[in-house]
Amino acid sequence: MAKTVLITGASSGIGRSLATELARRGHDLFLTARRLDALEGVRADIARADPARRVEVRPLDVTDDADVASAIAEGAEKLGRLDIVVANAGIGNSGRVGQGNVGRARLIVETDLIGAIATIDAAVALFRRQGGSGQVVGVSSVAAVRGLPGSSSYSAAKAGLGVYLESVRAETHGEPITVTTLAPGYIDTPINQDMTRRPFLIDAEKGARIMADLIERGVAYATVPRLPWALLAPLMRVLPTALLARSTPQRDAPA
Numbered sequence: 001m002a003k004t005v006l007i008t009g010a011s012s013g014i015g016r017s018l019a020t021e022l023a024r025r026g027h028d029l030f031l032t033a034r035r036l037d038a039l040e041g042v043r044a045d046i047a048r049a050d051p052a053r054r055v056e057v058r059p060l061d062v063t064d065d066a067d068v069a070s071a072i073a074e075g076a077e078k079l080g081r082l083d084i085v086v087a088n089a090g091i092g093n094s095g096r097v098g099q100g101n102v103g104r105a106r107l108i109v110e111t112d113l114i115g116a117i118a119t120i121d122a123a124v125a126l127f128r129r130q131g132g133s134g135q136v137v138g139v140s141s142v143a144a145v146r147g148l149p150g151s152s153s154y155s156a157a158k159a160g161l162g163v164y165l166e167s168v169r170a171e172t173h174g175e176p177i178t179v180t181t182l183a184p185g186y187i188d189t190p191i192n193q194d195m196t197r198r199p200f201l202i203d204a205e206k207g208a209r210i211m212a213d214l215i216e217r218g219v220a221y222a223t224v225p226r227l228p229w230a231l232l233a234p235l236m237r238v239l240p241t242a243l244l245a246r247s248t249p250q251r252d253a254p255a
Contacts, residue, residue, distance in 0.1 A: 003028075004030070004075075005022055006031075006072065006123075012068060013191055020042070020208065022061070023053045030082070036058075047060065062115030063111055083133075085117040085119060085137070089111060091191070112161065134177055136165075143155045145183075158183075182223075183221070185224065188204055
């Protein structure tokens with residue numbers, strides 16, 4: 001059944017590919033990101049493939065809590081209601097610890113964690129105003145399983161998001177609100193293209209198809225793809241630090 005979906009961070013990477021895939025499946029969209037011109041490009045691409053598909057776009061910086069709430073309300077107004085809200089906006093690569101990158105680390109946490117919290121909080125409030133039903137989707141990462149060298153702030157933000165979503169799932173238990181946590185592995189997007197190695201890499205289109213399937217099924221938690229990451233995650237938790245330090249793909253030095 002066709003639904004209405006709001007996606008943050010929809011101008012590139014996973015967000016853009018997921019928007020395209022959900023539109024292909026017949027869902028109407030309200031897309032947000034910091035760059036309006038890029039969002040217009042996404043809307044134009046979808047319109048070429050399906051002129052009847054409704055796609056609204058709006059600039060949004062998820063670190064602005066008040067504007068996040070306004071965007072959620074606007075999405076519901078323009079599309080009639082919102083059935084699904086995907087908290088996807090995120091940035092990465094804070095660099096190595098001890099190199100004075102605290103400002104970048106703060107921005108990562110404010111975007112990937114606090115921005116997602118603001119999005120999910122506003123979505124749950126909206127769903128209750130609409131009569132109680134809806135689905136929130138938080139895009140975490142397999143990097144949330146264990147703090148990875150070179151990705152400390154990103155790992156911390158995504159781990160925090162996963163725990164936050166667990167709380168939301170418990171708080172909304174008994175309500176018709178679905179809480180979905182998706183943890184992608186290495187999907188070929190700009191957020192990880194500076195890494196020297198990306199094991200088990202899949203392209204963004206395949207990642208989006210898997211994510212759309214999981215969202216439509218209303219799963220509680222899943223890695224993307226399920227294999228091999230569902231098997232590797234428990235091993236990552238117990239891997240000796242010395243092995244983790246040697247085996248984790250490193251990022252190239254920032255330009």
